[in-house]
Amino acid sequence: MRANFILDQIFAAPIEGEVFLRLAGSERLPLTAGQLWLGVSDPLSELLPTALYPAMDEEGQWYLAGSIPSEWQPGDRLNLRGPVGRGFTLPRTSRRVACVSLDERMYYLSPLMRQAFLQAAEVVYCGPPTPIRLPPWVEMFTLDQWQEWWEWAEYIAVQGSLLAVGTFFNRLAEKFLPDSRRVPIEVLIHSQIPCGGMAECGVCAVPTRRKWLLICRNGAVFDGYQLDWSVIEG
Ligand code: FES
Known part of the structure; x- marks a missing residue:
């Protein structure tokens, strides 16, 4: 799927150069553990997409993690494409x-x-x-x-x-x-x-x-x- 979202918050991740993104309305995204998404904020200046990985906080809130262009700011529109490829497939019987x-x-x-x-x-x-x-x-x-x-x-x-x-x-x-x-x-x-x-x-x-x-x-x-x-x- 392709969809537009507003970047709500950007905050630092423990790895230098990597950030966490919260998107407004992200509950519409079919996020799956480990399954990649590709994002572009400004198609005029970004020729290639940025890889974003689903992550989750302790309360179970989804966010996306990745190394993003320095120009991305809260309030920007982000065009997301995905999900790409394969995520984790946890067997329902695994205990x-x-x-x-x-x-x-x-x-x-x-x-x-x-x-x-x-x-x-x-x-x-x-x-x-x-x-x-x-x-x-x-x-x-x-x-x-x-x-x-x-x-x-x-x-x-x-x-x-x-x-x-x-x-x-x-x-x-x-x-x-x-x-x-x-x-x-x-x-x-x-x-x-x-x-x-x-x-x-x-x-x-x-x-x-x-x-x-x-x-x-x-x-x-x-x-x-x-x-x-x-x-x-x-
Ligand atoms: S990033 Fe170029 S082929 Fe995968």
């Missing part, structure tokens, strides 16, 4: 959900955490300390403590850059063999999205076992078993 953030962008996972909570799942967050307060129903672990929840989880979601997720899964290779496929693993990969698919620049390409896929077209969430980690590791 033990692990959310792994490989950097401070844990807020990309916050809508998924709430979705899990609403279906009565126990939720584990595994990642670096975050300045964003996690809900009291989320149990926290550090990245080094992955063995404490890996076998426990019925569904695992991971977010990070391509290099970070490749390094993470290559370190876990022996736990990631085919016989552990009983647990769905989905991976949100964030990257530069310079052209939003309009110029086929390939900057957002991700290697899978069969071919390269584009975050701006197929992602930003991928089946963890389809990604080719051996190519990804730096």
Whole structure:
């Protein structure tokens, strides 16, 4: 879909250069955890769209997160296109959900955490300390403590850059063999999205076992078993 929204508020995110956007009337947007949107504010000066990721605050209010042009201001009109590609698909039967953030962008996972909570799942967050307060129903672990929840989880979601997720899964290779496929693993990969698919620049390409896929077209969430980690590791 394409729709226009007024930028209601812009406030800083914990990652330098990234912000949170609140849009007036955003309840009209069909937001899904992990599913990308592309935005343009001034089509005369912005040749290419800006990638925006759904996020959520502790009260369950949606917002969009991303690195936006410095010209964007509250009150501007924002044209949004999306949703693009695939978001997280949490099985309705999952009752033990692990959310792994490989950097401070844990807020990309916050809508998924709430979705899990609403279906009565126990939720584990595994990642670096975050300045964003996690809900009291989320149990926290550090990245080094992955063995404490890996076998426990019925569904695992991971977010990070391509290099970070490749390094993470290559370190876990022996736990990631085919016989552990009983647990769905989905991976949100964030990257530069310079052209939003309009110029086929390939900057957002991700290697899978069969071919390269584009975050701006197929992602930003991928089946963890389809990604080719051996190519990804730096
Ligand atoms: S951002 Fe250019 S192909 Fe995806």
